Amino acid sequence: MSDTGIGKSVKRREDLRFITGRGRYTDDVNRPNQVYAVFLRSPYPRARIVSIDASGADEVAGVIGVFTGKDLSADKIGDLPCGWMVKSKDGSDMKIAPHPPLAVEVVNYVGEPYGIVVAESLAAARDGAEVVATEFEELTPTVSVANATAGAQLHTNVPDNVCYLWELGDADATNAAFAAAAHVTKLTFSNNRLIPNAMEPRAAVASFDAATEEFTLVTTSQNPHLERLILSAFVQLAPEHKLRVIAPDVGGGFGSKIFVYAEETAVAWAARRVGRPVKWTADRSESFLADAHGRDHLTTAELALDGDGLFQGLRVRTRANLGAYLSTFASSVPTYLYGTLLAGQYRTPAIHVEVEGVYTNTAPVDAYRGAGRPEATYVVERLVETAARELKVDPAALRRRNFIAPDQFPYQTPVALEYDTGNYEASLAAALEKSDYANFAARKAASEQRGKRRGIGFSCYIEACGLAPSQLAIQLGAGVGLYESGEVRVNPTGNVTVFTGSHSHGQGHETTFAQVVSDKLGIPFENVEVVHGDTGRVEFGLGTYGSRSIAVGGSALVKATDKIIAKGKRIAAHMMDTNADSVDFSDGEFAARDSNQKLTFGEVAFAAYVPSNYPSSEEPGLSEKAFYDPKNFTFPAGTHIAEVEIDPETGVVDVVNFVAVDDFGRVINPMIVEGQVHGGIAQGIGQALLEHGIYDDGGQLITGSYMDYCMPRADDLPSFDVDMTVTPCTHNPLGVKGCGEAGAIGAPAAIMNAVTDALGVVDLPMPATPERVWRAARG
């Protein structure tokens, strides 16, 4: 095998531009004659817009125009849609609040945009925005998720602010399991609201060519084709073929850049309106206020066990905060991406979950790294750990007793999913070994001697990645397919340009996808170029989220590559005077089995474009496309073990060891996969110990900057001990499962299990800040 093939830690080719300052992010893009936009944002959580007087701004030198929601609706710009129709348990459709890109009559969260100021310079746009006089009539807001259904009604079509009451699983069977249980463990907790904080703020540069009526929108998107589809089909900005969306280098997404937002919509519209390119870049304060937030659940969960400690039933009631409007995929996150994961790694036969999605006067809440699956893992793994403590059973042993065994796959869970493969004992065993679990008691005693409290916590998580198959997802309410497209274009000289509908914003696809294609074609890694992120160059795509890129996008490329090889065999057979069935392809060579003739990949590619000795039945050219629709989800799983030491005097939690043993199936580039795990763990530890998006009772975001929202910094975290076990996925051609979210999914429960273990308390809310820990430590 070459040292750049599948399974090798190839150094990333994208790095050279990033480490030398030559990356090209949206804010680095400038258009001749461009103007600048600043948004007018609501200072109130809920208010009626009485009047907007822009006359002051018009006086400011350089201001070109102030536009409001009314201008957009006059131009028939439609609402921002939600792409997943969730039905309530009574069969009714979820209640969709109208969501104009710029608020027209009522604003519903602090920071909601209701106008856009366009000016010759950023300074002029800011000065103009300062002097727009907007009269608001304040309305009573509904802020807390706990009181959401009793609070003032946000939207006239949504009684009690309930978007849906969704359920999954068998309620009767679950109730019966509880009735017969020998032991019930019950917890009530929240899953704290998070603010994604990709380091690159969102941005957009839009231009409109009046001659061709074509828009070009450069923007910070994880899925430019989806952005184009929504902006044309739903928002009605322009027909799809007149709209090009480019997502160049994007500085992290973590879900927050999946969605179609008000700002890029308004900026694109304004470019046509003022007839000049318009640029907007969020400042960090805007990111805090107006990027979609994550998590924010209130949950009561119960686990029923029999006398042998076997799980018999799981009952979960969750209220999920959706914010003021439904963001692009908001409805699916606390339902299909959450309830379906509640079986975890266990054989629990009866599960029932009910989720009430509610509107509040806060920023929209949508997918953030893990999206529903960290919340599900938190429920299951906090319960299991607590049950073990209550029953005085070793937490590893209790898990083991309930694991789905390797010979039980495929395994149908009671919450809709069929796991194809896994080996949960293997990753648990490896993690126990690495964490030196056997000697934990001695370490704990040593800590106690120094006046510290030590705890250990487990999290045996499962996730479902590569959302699939399209037909099923659409039946369940998805508004789009969930396949991915890929194109492998062999150029006449034998090098290859690969086009993928996945988007890379840190994941390193330019490297891994080139590894896959060069490995399959047996050509040098350097000869394969990967193109992504431009609807003008890539045919179609659904982008990157839910750890889907290699499992779905990579599989599409394998499929296209297989077509290339099949056609190459037919061409080579003609050239070697044999039939295609007698041609083998390996290591970049076509070999005739019935003679000793061979042709290189380059020779065949050349023949395809200079077809002199060529089969009459074949079209010239060597370029193939494929759409890959996954047959099932993939199911990465693993065990994370956290060990913490707490100083009861200060309440500071020191993460002294963090072990992650993950099963991602086959791994294309171990270096990159480990990096993904590190980043996910950091976000998971951030959720458990540091991060919390907080609105005060009056609806103001009080964690709106890095002064108040505690991001994990280098000195908050340890180095991580990461390893892998492998059970290849059974239903995609690479045997891959996806690795992008695992860290964020597994880590919070592991940390909180360790913290509660150290403190000897049943529960502690996330984030376990020094204040909370200090109070808990004092009993």
Add this chain to the structure above:
Amino acid sequence: MKVSLTVNGRRHDVDVAPNTLLVDVLRGRLGLTGTHVGCDTSQCGACTVHLDGRSVKSCTVLAAQVDGAAVTTIEGIGSPDALHPMQAAFRDCHALQCGFCTPGMIMSAIDLVQNVENLDERKVREGLEGNLCRCTGYHNIVKAVLNAAESM
């Protein structure tokens, strides 16, 4: 007002408003877009450059303050064919993912290696506390800085 400064060895004379930030001169006037802006409260470090050899957050420095000074940005420390050891270490150790924090991180790390003796993991973590990275969890950044410290 007129400001003259040397950036990556080249002298520039710029005419700016008195409230112009150094980072805006670098990005907007000189087209040096390797220096990034990640926040508005001087807390992310994405904008870190060297001013007369020491690292500063260029979003917190007025252009007027750097009259006569020498500024080095990420574009000035190495090129793809001749990487600075810190750049090379970042690549070798996979210390970057999206790359947005990377220029600031590298500029801070160089300052750290040049000015702190006997670096170890703890010192690197404390020394980079002013630079946020959302992608890497810092694990590989710490590794890269310690590696580069050996070769610098």
